[in-house]
Amino acid sequence: MIVRTRFAPSPTGFLHIGGARTALFSWAFAKKHLGQFILRIEDTDVARSTPEAVQAILDGMQWLGLDYDEGPFYQMQRMDRYKQVLQTMLDAGTAYYCYCTKDELDALRESQMQEGTKPRYDGRWRPESGKTLATPPQDIPPVIRFKNPQVGNVVWRDLVKGEISIANQELDDLIIARADGTPTYNFCVVVDDWEMGITQVIRGDDHVNNTPRQINMLVALGATIPQYAHLSMILGSDGQKLSKRHGAVSVMQYHEDGYLPEAILNYLARLGWSHGDEEIFSMQQFCQWFDLDHITSSAAQFNTEKLNWLNAHYIKLADNNLLAADITDRLAKLNIKVTAQPPLLEVIGLYKERVNTLNELAANIAYFYQQPVQDAVAAEKHLTADIMPAMTNLVALLKTVDWQPEAIHQAINEVVTQNALKFPKVAMPLRVMLTGIAQSPSIDQVMALLGRSEVLSRIEAALP
Numbered sequence: 334m335i336v337r338t339r340f341a342p343s344p345t346g347f348l349h350i351g352g353a354r355t356a357l358f359s360w361a362f363a364k365k366h367l368g369q370f371i372l373r374i375e376d377t378d379v380a381r382s383t384p385e386a387v388q389a390i391l392d393g394m395q396w397l398g399l400d401y402d403e404g405p406f407y408q409m410q411r412m413d414r415y416k417q418v419l420q421t422m423l424d425a426g427t428a429y430y431c432y433c434t435k436d437e438l439d440a441l442r443e444s445q446m447q448e449g450t451k452p453r454y455d456g457r458w459r460p461e462s463g464k465t466l467a468t469p470p471q472d473i474p475p476v477i478r479f480k481n482p483q484v485g486n487v488v489w490r491d492l493v494k495g496e497i498s499i500a501n502q503e504l505d506d507l508i509i510a511r512a513d514g515t516p517t518y519n520f521c522v523v524v525d526d527w528e529m530g531i532t533q534v535i536r537g538d539d540h541v542n543n544t545p546r547q548i549n550m551l552v553a554l555g556a557t558i559p560q561y562a563h564l565s566m567i568l569g570s571d572g573q574k575l576s577k578r579h580g581a582v583s584v585m586q587y588h589e590d591g592y593l594p595e596a597i598l599n600y601l602a603r604l605g606w607s608h609g610d611e612e613i614f615s616m617q618q619f620c621q622w623f624d625l626d627h628i629t630s631s632a633a634q635f636n637t638e639k640l641n642w643l644n645a646h647y648i649k650l651a652d653n654n655l656l657a658a659d660i661t662d663r664l665a666k667l668n669i670k671v672t673a674q675p676p677l678l679e680v681i682g683l684y685k686e687r688v689n690t691l692n693e694l695a696a697n698i699a700y701f702y703q704q705p706v707q708d709a710v711a712a713e714k715h716l717t718a719d720i721m722p723a724m725t726n727l728v729a730l731l732k733t734v735d736w737q738p739e740a741i742h743q744a745i746n747e748v749v750t751q752n753a754l755k756f757p758k759v760a761m762p763l764r765v766m767l768t769g770i771a772q773s774p775s776i777d778q779v780m781a782l783l784g785r786s787e788v789l790s791r792i793e794a795a796l797p
Contacts, residue, residue, distance in 0.1 A: 334532060335368055335369065335530075335532070336362065336363055336366035336367075336368025336369070336532050336533065337363070337368055337369045337370075337371065337529065337530050337531050337532050337533075338359040338360070338362050338363045338368065338369075338370055338371070338531065338532070338533050338534075338535060339359065339370070339371040339372070339373050339525075339526070339529065339531050339534070340352075340355060340356040340359050340360070340370070340371075340372055340373070340394075340399075340401075341372075341373040341374075341375050341522070341525070341536075342356075342374065342375065342390050343374075343375045343376070343378060343382070344374055344375075344376050344382045344383060344386035344387040344389075344390060345378055345381040345382055345383075345386060346386055347386060347389045347390075347393070347582070347583030347584070347585070347586075348389055348390045348393035348394070348583060348584045348585075349582065349583060349584065350567060350575065350582075350584065350601070350635065351537060351566070351567050351575065352584075353393065353397060353584050353597070353601055354564065354567065354601045354604055354605075355535060355536055355537060355564060356394065356397075356399050357397070357399060357598060357601050357602060358535050358562075358564065358606070358623070358628075359533075359535045360399045360400075360401075361602075361616075361619055361620050361623040362533060362535060362623060362625065363402075364620040364623075365620050365621065365623050365624070368532075369402040369403060370399075370400075370401050370402050370403075371401060371402065371403045371404050371406070371529055371531070372394065372401040372403070372404035372405040372406070373404055373405065373406045373407075373408070373525060373529070374387055374390065374404075374405050374406065374407045374408065375408050375518065375521065375522070376407055376408055376409050377408050377409060377515065377516065377517070377518060377521055378518070379409070379515075389583060389585060391405065392585055393583070393584035393585055396584065396585065396588055396594055397584065397594050397597065397598060398594060398598070398616070403529075406525070406529075408521050408525065411521075411524075411525070412515070412516070414524065414528075415516040415520065415521060415524055416514070416516070418524050418554070419477055419509065419510055419516065419520075421554075422477075422479070422509075422553065422554070423477065425553075426460070426480065427479065427480050427553040427554075428477050428478065428479050428480060428509060429458060429459060429460050429477070429478055429480055429506075430458065430469065430475035430476070430477060430478075431454075431457075431458040431459075431475055431476050431477070431478045431506075431508075432458055432467075432469050432470055432473045432475045433454075433457065433458065433476075434473060438454070441454075441455060451503075453505040454478070454505040454506055456505075456506060458475075458478070459478070459480060459506060460480075474512040474513070475512065476508045476510060476511055476512050477508070477509050477510035478506040478507060478508055478509065479506055479507045479508075479509045479520070479546070479549070479550055479553070480506060480553075481501060481504050481505065481506050481507065481546070481549055482501045482549060483501055483502065484501060484502070485500075485501050486498045486499060486500050486501065487499045487501065487504075487544075487545035487548050487549060489544065489545075489548060489558075489561060490560075491541075491561050491562060491563055492533070492560055492561065492562035492625040493538075493562045493563055493564060493565070493625060493628050493630055494538070494541075494563055494630050495630075497541070497544075499545040501545075501549070504545060504546060504549070507519060507546050509550075519543055519546055519547060519550070520550065522543075522547060523547050523550040523551055523554070523556075524554075526547075526551075526559055527551060527554060527556040527557075531559050532559050532560065533559055533560045533561075533562060533625075534559050534560070534561050534562070535562045535564065535625075536561075536562075536563060536564065537563065537564050537566065538563040538564060538565055538566060539566070540563060541563050544561055544563075562625050562628070564605060564628065565605060565629065565630055565631055565632045565633060566632050566633075567604060567605075567632065567633050567634070567635050568632045568633065568634050568635065569634070569635055570634055570635065570636055570637070572634070575635055584597070590690060590692060591644075591663070591690030591691035591692035591693065591694070591695075592640070592644050592690060592691075593644060593647045593648065593651065593691070595615075595616075595647045596640065596643040596644035596646070596647045597640075598616055598619075599613060599614065599619075599643050599647075600639065600640045600643050602614075602619050602623075604633040604635070605628055605629050605632075605633035606623070606627055606628045606629070607627055607629075608622040608627065612643075613643070613646060641689040641690070642689075644689055644690060645688065645689045648685055648688060648689075648690075648691065648694070649685060649686050651685070653678045653681050653682055653685070654678065656681050656685065656691070656694070657677045657678055657681060659691055660677065660681060660691065660694060660695050660698070661677065663691060663692060663694075663695035664695050664698075664699065664702065667695065667696075667699060669699055669702050669703050670702065671702055672702055674784060675701055675782040675783060675784065676782075679782055680698050680701050680782060681694065681698070683774050683778055683779070683782065684697050684698050684774065687774065700767070700768045700769055701782065701783065704791075705767070705768050705769030705770075705791075706769050707765060707769045708765070708769055708770045708771070711765045711769075711770055711771040712765055714771070715761045715762045715764075715765050715771060716762055716765055716766070716795060717762075718797070720758065720759070720762050721796060721797055722752070723748050723749075723751075723752040723754060723758075723759055724759075724762060724763075724766075724792060724795075724796060725796060726748050726751060726752065727744065727745065727748045727759065727763075727792070728789060728792055728793060728796075730744040730747060730748065731744055731785065731788065731789060731792075732785075732789065736781060736784075736785050737781060738775070738777040738778050738780075738781045739777075741777040741780050741781060742777040745759055745760065745763075745776070745777065760776045763776050763780075763792070764776055764779075765795075766791050766792050766794075766795040767779060767780065767783060767788060767791050767792070
């Protein structure tokens with residue numbers, strides 16, 4: 334049997350972290366077993382589905398590198414097939430028309446709640462042997478309901494949560510087609526999983542309650558039942574449900590914020606799954622190691638600090654040429670044009686080990702390509718009157734020194750000695766004059782990259 338998994342997002346919002354993890358696990362399981370991974374867009378919620386959300390899902394999958402073998406399939410393009418299956422079920426007696434009005438159902442629900450019983454459809458239009466149904470009203474378009482079994486249990490071995498058993502008595506007859514004829518979510522999912530030959534359904538545990546209904550419909554259709562694996566939810570670091578303040582934003586927002594896809598994937602892989610103590614690994618390794626047995630059934634916690642740590646690691650490893658193309662775009666969004674001097678590759682090499690995100694990298698190197706804005710607090714602390722004579726001495730030396738980091742460093746040391754100062758007393762004011770702030774990599778390397786004329790211009794501009 335060929336393993337076939339699927340990722341089936343609803344385009345009513347962006348691809349978020351939880352959905353991306355589901356996609357990653359489904360993709361990795363298929364890769365591990367040399368199977369096939371299918372992308373399906375479940376767009377039957379016409380009122381809430383948008384083309385922008387569809388594109389955001391496709392963009393997110395592409396950015397993450399989660400390639401699919403088939404698809405994307407769109408449920409709205411499969412309506413004719415759904416209606417054929419609905420008719421087949423009506424003919425077989427596993428589905429039936431229900432003519433209840435909204436007012437009738439509201440009254441039924443209110444009555445049940447007052448009696449303290451679970452609100453559920455009472456089966457008044459359900460055909461049974463020996464039961465006489467009312468004459469269907471001509472002015473009420475019916476819905477179609479699935480004739481759910483009324484006895485026994487739905488039992489399945491969830492690949493994450495273990496054995497789950499739901500009594501059929503807890504399930505009422507689900508609406509599978511609305512009054513306007515459009516099929517509902519649970520029905521479309523069943524038909525799609527059946528006809529696409531899905532062997533493992535890996536999805537969030539918010540779908541656990543849908544599973545017994547879907548299994549019963551698959552049985553009614555004579556379809557093979559896939560295995561189910563329900564992933565626990567992702568919580569914020571405070572233990573609450575993941576929200577925007579924790580990072581539950583569009584996956585593409587992480588791209589905007591300066592994260593590398595390798596870091597996002599590596600981080601998501603460790604959200605609820607582990608391979609010993611391994612923390613950093615490639616997607617090739619992940620696909621080799623991945624199994625459903627080591628997914629925890631308890632909720633995973635999102636930790637931005639750990640994500641930043643991983644992102645910093647992958648930035649350090651990244652090819653500078655690839656980073657340069659990205660950083661050029663990020664600087665352009667800050668209205669900063671990268672010039673030939675200083676060479677961007679060298680500037681990136683100087684700073685890449687000091688940042689957590691590409692946005693930080695772009696912001697930190699901006700002063701190489703535009704005049705820096707001095708931090709007022711740093712300027713007040715370091716650009717004092719008593720240090721200016723030493724700065725003047727340094728300017729004189731820098732005009733003739735060989736423009737290499739070692740020679741620049743020696744020139745600074747000479748000024749330090751001549752003025753009976755410690756090295757930081759000269760280096761810190763230099764940083765403020767040249768970069769605008771008091772922190773930077775080795776100041777002689779910064780000066781070498783900025784170039785003699787730019788260094789002298791910035792120092793002299795800061796002198797009284």
